[in-house]
Amino acid sequence: MTVTDRIGEQPYWQTRSCGPWCEAVHTDEDVFEDRVCCGQSRVVPLTLEPCTPDGSDKAKSRPAVFSVELVQQYEAAAPHISVLRSALDEPIRFTRMSPDEADELGDYLKELAKFARGTA
Numbered sequence: 001m002t003v004t005d006r007i008g009e010q011p012y013w014q015t016r017s018c019g020p021w022c023e024a025v026h027t028d029e030d031v032f033e034d035r036v037c038c039g040q041s042r043v044v045p046l047t048l049e050p051c052t053p054d055g056s057d058k059a060k061s062r063p064a065v066f067s068v069e070l071v072q073q074y075e076a077a078a079p080h081i082s083v084l085r086s087a088l089d090e091p092i093r094f095t096r097m098s099p100d101e102a103d104e105l106g107d108y109l110k111e112l113a114k115f116a117r118g119t120a
C-alpha cells in the first residue's frame with residue numbers, strides 16, 4: 001500500500017485522530033520530529049519593538065513578532081499553546097503554555113489593555 005492509497009486514512013504511527021484544529025498533513029514518512037499536530041498560527045507584529053533591517057536590503061525592515069499556535073507533540077496527552085518570539089537579529093525564543101496558563105495570561109493582557117486605553 002502506498003501513501004496515495006491511504007489518503008484520508010491516518011498514518012501508521014498515529015494512534016488517535018487529529019483534533020479539529022490541526023492543519024498539519026501527516027504521512028507515513030513523517031520522522032519522529034515531524035509527528036506534530038499544529039493549528040493555524042496567529043502572528044502579531046510587535047510595533048513598539050525596534051525594526052530590524054532585512055538582510056542586505058537596508059530599505060526593508062521588520063519588527064519582531066509573536067507567533068501563537070496550538071501544538072500537540074506526538075504521544076503527548078494534550079495540546080499546548082506555543083508562543084514564539086522572532087526578530088531578524090536574534091534567536092527565535094519559544095514558550096509553551098498550558099490552556100489554563102494561556103487563559104490567565106490572556107485575561108490579564110485584556111485587563112491591562114483596558115487600563116492602557118482608559119476604558120477599564
Ligand SMILES: [Zn+2]
Nearest residue numbers: 018022024037
Ligand atoms: Zn494532526
